[in-house]
Amino acid sequence: xxxxxxxxxxxxxxxxxxxxxxxxxxxxxxxxxxxxxxxxxxxxxxxxxxxxxxxxxxxxxxxxxxxxxxxxxxxxxxxxxxxxxxxxxxxxxxxxxxxxxxxxxxxxxxxxxxxxxxxxxxxxxxxxxxxxxxxxxxxxxxxxxxxxxxxxxxxxxxxxxxxxxxxxxxxxxxxxxxxxxxxxxxxxxxxxxxxxxxxxxxxxxxxxxxxxxxxxxxxxxxxxxxxxxxxxxxxxxxxxxxxxxxxxxxxxxxxxxxxxxxxxxxxxxxxxxxxxxxxxxxxxxxxxxxxxxxxxxxxxxxxxxxxxxxxxxxxxxxxxxxxxxxxxxxxxxxxxxxxxxxxxxxxxxxxxxxxxxxxxxxxxxxxxxxxxxxxxxxxxxxxxxxxxxxxxxxxxxxxxxxxxxxxxxxxx
Amino acid sequence: xxxxxxxxxxxxxxxxxxxxxxxxxxxxxxxxxxxxxxxxxxxxxxxxxxxxxxxxxxxxxxxxxxxxxxxxxxxxxxxxxxxxxxxxxxxxxxxxxxxxxxxxxxxxxxxxxxxxxxxxxxxxxxxxxxxxxxxxxxxxxxxxxxxxxxxxxxxxxxxxxxxxxxxxxxxxxxxxxxxxxxxxxxxxxxxxxxxxxxxxxxxxxxxxxxxxxxxxxxxxxxxxxxxxxxxxxxxxxxxxxxxxxxxxxxxxxxxxxxxxxxxxxxxxxxxxxxxxxxxxxxxxxxxxxxxxxxxxxxxxxxxxxxxxxxxxxxxxxxxxxxxxxxxxxxxxxxxxxxxxxxxxxxxxxxxxxxxxxxxxxxxxxxxxxxxxxxxxxxxxxxxxxxxxxxxxxxxxxxxxxxxxxxxxxxxxxxxxxxxxxxxxxxx
Numbered sequence: 029x030x031x032x033x034x035x036x037x038x039x040x041x042x043x044x045x046x047x048x049x050x051x052x053x054x055x056x057x058x059x060x061x062x063x064x065x066x067x068x069x070x071x072x073x074x075x076x077x078x079x080x081x082x083x084x085x086x087x088x089x090x091x092x093x094x095x096x097x098x099x100x101x102x103x104x105x106x107x108x109x110x111x112x113x114x115x116x117x118x119x120x121x122x123x124x125x126x127x128x129x130x131x132x133x134x135x136x137x138x139x140x141x142x143x144x145x146x147x148x149x150x151x152x153x154x155x156x157x158x159x160x161x162x163x164x165x166x167x168x169x170x171x172x173x174x175x176x177x178x179x180x181x182x183x184x185x186x187x188x189x190x191x192x193x194x195x196x197x198x199x200x201x202x203x204x205x206x207x208x209x210x211x212x213x214x215x216x217x218x219x220x221x222x223x224x225x226x227x228x229x230x231x232x233x234x235x236x237x238x239x240x241x242x243x244x245x246x247x248x249x250x251x252x253x254x255x256x257x258x259x260x261x262x263x264x265x266x267x268x269x270x271x272x273x274x275x276x277x278x279x280x281x282x283x284x285x286x287x288x289x290x291x292x293x294x295x296x297x298x299x300x301x302x303x304x305x306x307x308x309x310x311x312x313x314x315x316x317x318x319x320x321x322x323x324x325x326x327x328x329x330x331x332x333x334x335x336x337x338x339x340x341x342x343x344x345x346x347x348x349x350x351x352x353x354x355x356x357x358x359x360x361x362x363x364x365x366x367x368x369x370x371x372x373x374x375x376x377x378x379x380x381x382x383x384x385x386x387x388x389x390x391x392x393x394x395x396x397x398x399x400x401x402x403x404x405x406x407x408x409x410x411x412x413x414x415x416x417x418x419x420x421x422x423x424x425x426x427x428x429x430x431x432x433x434x435x436x437x438x439x440x
Numbered sequence: 441x442x443x444x445x446x447x448x449x450x451x452x453x454x455x456x457x458x459x460x461x462x463x464x465x466x467x468x469x470x471x472x473x474x475x476x477x478x479x480x481x482x483x484x485x486x487x488x489x490x491x492x493x494x495x496x497x498x499x500x501x502x503x504x505x506x507x508x509x510x511x512x513x514x515x516x517x518x519x520x521x522x523x524x525x526x527x528x529x530x531x532x533x534x535x536x537x538x539x540x541x542x543x544x545x546x547x548x549x550x551x552x553x554x555x556x557x558x559x560x561x562x563x564x565x566x567x568x569x570x571x572x573x574x575x576x577x578x579x580x581x582x583x584x585x586x587x588x589x590x591x592x593x594x595x596x597x598x599x600x601x602x603x604x605x606x607x608x609x610x611x612x613x614x615x616x617x618x619x620x621x622x623x624x625x626x627x628x629x630x631x632x633x634x635x636x637x638x639x640x641x642x643x644x645x646x647x648x649x650x651x652x653x654x655x656x657x658x659x660x661x662x663x664x665x666x667x668x669x670x671x672x673x674x675x676x677x678x679x680x681x682x683x684x685x686x687x688x689x690x691x692x693x694x695x696x697x698x699x700x701x702x703x704x705x706x707x708x709x710x711x712x713x714x715x716x717x718x719x720x721x722x723x724x725x726x727x728x729x730x731x732x733x734x735x736x737x738x739x740x741x742x743x744x745x746x747x748x749x750x751x752x753x754x755x756x757x758x759x760x761x762x763x764x765x766x767x768x769x770x771x772x773x774x775x776x777x778x779x780x781x782x783x784x785x786x787x788x789x790x791x792x793x794x795x796x797x798x799x800x801x802x803x804x805x806x807x808x809x810x811x812x813x814x815x816x817x818x819x820x821x822x823x824x825x826x827x828x829x830x831x832x833x834x835x836x837x838x839x840x841x842x843x844x845x846x847x848x849x850x851x852x853x854x855x856x857x858x859x860x861x862x863x864x865x866x867x
Contacts, residue, residue: 051809052456083727084737088444093727098795099450100802103727119802124448132444149740153696157743157763160695161865163586233442265589265693268582300522309519309575315582335582363527370529374548377482381810438693 030380030402032390033224037236040212040244044394045227046219048383053101054220056116056126057387058134059395061215061245062208063110064187065180065326070195073187076107077151077196078204082114084143087136089129099125107185110325111395117384120221124230130216131234134209139201148193155190163266164435171274171331174258174431178250181327210241217391219383249326257431263438268315269336270435271345277321277328277424280396284420285323288330290412291421292321293368295356296332302361303332306352313340313348325396330425342434350427360418369409376406452794453801454839458832459808461818463641466654468661471668472642473818474653477811483552483646484812485656486544488819490670491634492536492609499614504576504622505630506536509543511572513565518572521562530555534563538609539753539823541635549647556656564636564663568627577619584616591698591865594689595761598862599702602687603757610752639668641822645815686773686861697769697865701760701776703858708754710830714800714837715849716756720749721796722788722846723779723854724760728795730779731760739775741768751824760859766866776856783850787843797838804834 032046067074082105083092096103101118116126159165168184176182187193216235218227255276264270278284296303296319307317319332332353334345380386380402393401401408463473496502510525510532511518525532530547532555543563547555587593597613604611642660644653686699705716717725724731724747735741745762764772807813821830 051806053806053809091728093732094795095447097726097728097799100453100798100805102799102803117806119451119453119805121451121453122448122802125450128444128448135444146737146740150736150743153741153764154743156695156765161592161763162590237442267585267589298522298526300519300526305519308579312575315579337578337582363523367523367526367529371526371531374482374529374531374546377480377548378546381480381482381812383809 030386032399032402034394034399035228035231037211037231039236039238039240041235041238042215042394043227043231044215044217044390044399045222045224046217046386046390047221047223048219049221051220051383052120053117053383054120054123054126054218054222055383055387056118056123056130057217057219057384057391058114058130059215059217059391060112060114060208061213061247061395062112063108064183064185065109065249066208066245067180067183069180069183070192071200072183072192073151073155073185073190074192074196074200074204075112076185076187077147077193078201079105079107079112079114080147080151081139081143081201082133082137084147085138086133087138088132092129092133095125095129101126109181109185109327113388113391115384115388123222127230127234131238134211134214134235135238137205137209139198139205141198144196144198144201148196151193152190155186155193158186161265163264165265166262167264167272170260170262170433171272171329174260174433175255175274175276175329176252177255178252179327180249206241208242208245210244211235211238212240212244213242215391215394217387217394219387219390247326257429259432261434261436264435265438266335266435267437268338269342269437270333271336271342271349272331272333272433272435273346273349274431274433275330275425275429277330279326279328280323281325282328284424285321285328286408287412287417287420288328288424289321289323290365290368290372290409291417292319292330293372294361294364294417295319295353297368301364302356303349303352307334307345307348311348313337313345346432350430353425357418357422360414362414365414365417369412372409373406376409450798452798453805453835455835456805458834459814461814461821461831463818466657466661468657469667470642470657470661470665472644472653472657473815474648474650475645475811475814476649477646478649480647480811481549482546482811483549483644483648484544484546484815485552485556485642485644485648486542486815487640487642487660488822489541489543489635489638489640490668491541491638492539493612494539494609495634496630498622498626499612499618500580500622501626501630502541503536504573504580505568505627505635506534506541508568508572508576508627509534509563509566509635510559511566511576512569513562513567516562517569521558524558525555528555528558532559537823552648552652553655553659557659560659560663566631566635568624568631570624573622573624573627574620577622581616581619589691589693591691591694591696591763592761594691594864595698595700595862598687598689598864599700599759599860602860602862603702603704610757637663637665639666641668643815643818645812647811682857683860684857686863688867689862689864690867691865694865696763697766697863697867698763699761699769699772700862700864701859703758703860705756705758705853708756710827710833711837711841714834715841715845716749716758716853718793718796718800718838718841719783719846719849719853720747720758721800722792723747723783725749726799730782731762731776734775734779735762735772739771741765741772741775753823754825758853769863769867780854780856783847784854787847790843793841793843793846797841800838801835804838
């Protein structure tokens, strides 16, 4: 049982605190309610570019990294389609430095043409490194483009093209900051060797006087009311052809999503799963195969794929993927189901042991308004029943509702 | 109103109660490490076998023999063995490091004995069915071929092969065609000679009490084993070659280059380890390093550039790597050389060194946090041959290092011609 405390400052900043005297550090984690889905379609990749700018200095801090290192700590950040998360871990005796730094860049980020131009260069190199220089680098570009037409989920966090990054203007950056980096649009979690009293004092001191600059993000987005599955063929750096099947599903707010996540663990979450056994071991069609379910805040997505062995046709693997999924509904595997539950139980024992992971989870669940979920996740999974899980999967994962993507090796 | 233009006071970590990393020996002579954290319900166990690539007679033999340890045995198939482990909710892994093989698992406290017995039994009686070997070869080959599409794979491989051509346990990548030539006899003979009934050191951490530890030791000792003995690796390499120009490797379809510099650092005493570590940090070991600040934060040439000081046995591999637009290669090379030269010619400012020391000290202390941290430290003492005072003395060593000694080190070690340099990708 993880015991935590919550409070809110007068500017709307929500704080969630968990005291852990067994560690020598404190993690200060800040989640902003802004992600790639908040970008305009001609300025994609912007939330991620902005994440980089948050390290370029603020009104009273010339170098964020150097100050953290000086305090003996570490920091980094990540952005996804739905939120942006910054984290700092420092020795407990230097926690005030973390409050100073994080609050200063929430109050007054120092953005100028020079820092913007430099970070554009950095992000463009990141774009090339991730998307153009490795197998499957453009996978999420292709998948999202197939699944969505109107929704802002149609582009990946890194952005549709790096031209959008090149075109970013200082005024865009300033507007974005004013609009989303306001205290009422953030959650701060503080986990580690810091008492509640000290946490409250420091939070009030450093974050209490930061003014609200905009209304909190209401997270309203265009939706694809009508959507039909598509097929596509692309070239990729993968030396072997690949078949991907992709379905849309319910998001994290909907009960079904947890069942679908567990179903994906059962069907293709390990090397003894039915999917892997059939495609890789018994039939020798693929050299890798798995499936997973992504439970996002505004989307759910199920993907099953196989990387083909030489001489195997994509149509064969596509058909087998469908058949394996359909066969799973006819005779749900109760042994694999119990195994998946047991593995989840163990995973949830280990996951919160690390203060960083605990801080990120607390901020995430607080952002969703259900902080108790940090203690309830295990029982939610335990309560899932075999028949209901497979029935739920059967409802969503039909041949008719699947999109199909074939990858062929790029000619060298 | 909060005063923000002045940084809060910072305290340096000058000392703390460094936990003693003490190995124990069972009555039957088994060496083990145990750290108990009550109440978390989670347990981690791993054991180390002193066998690695240096013992193999064929490419990929050690790796395959280790990675296929649970591929069948005692009449059970791989599926049956792994299914039972999954049903217990455990995750198990086996890997072959440069100097040792490690079998590890994580599970809930109440199943630790079941998992240990099961995994150990099947490791001991691994039968290596040929069909599993063939499948492994296919899967491994495909996985390596995917890595071979990236510039980073080639820059690292070429640099390592060039530098460590005479030390097979570091420099041998193997021809991927050799994978398909592996057979049951290769793996079974390797298993019989080096893994079955091998000596080993065990590491127990998390929610495992003394009674459970003793039970697990009894199971371990029910197999007849010799005393643990490390087959000392041959690591002597003389870095006398001079490498002026980068080795170029063209990779079709890439849109960047991966730049890699690499050199070998011979056996180090413990003060030298910390001196090198600090110089490495200042050079490229963290976000505030000279390379990151200059090439990324000032010039925007790269997403990431860093230097890494990776332990082998008593020596280390010192490397630099970064990805960048090929048009910027010359500019980046020039900047890197300029930074190396600056560290050789000018004493590092005390403030910059203090920042690196504070960072290092913070990292060092937090490395002891958590229920599994001490087992990791214990593993380090063993595989890096640290003496018993290594951790206790670390902070004193760090704080005693001054700018003069860093300058000496830079003058001796940062001659750019002593690094193998590779540029791979769109060249």
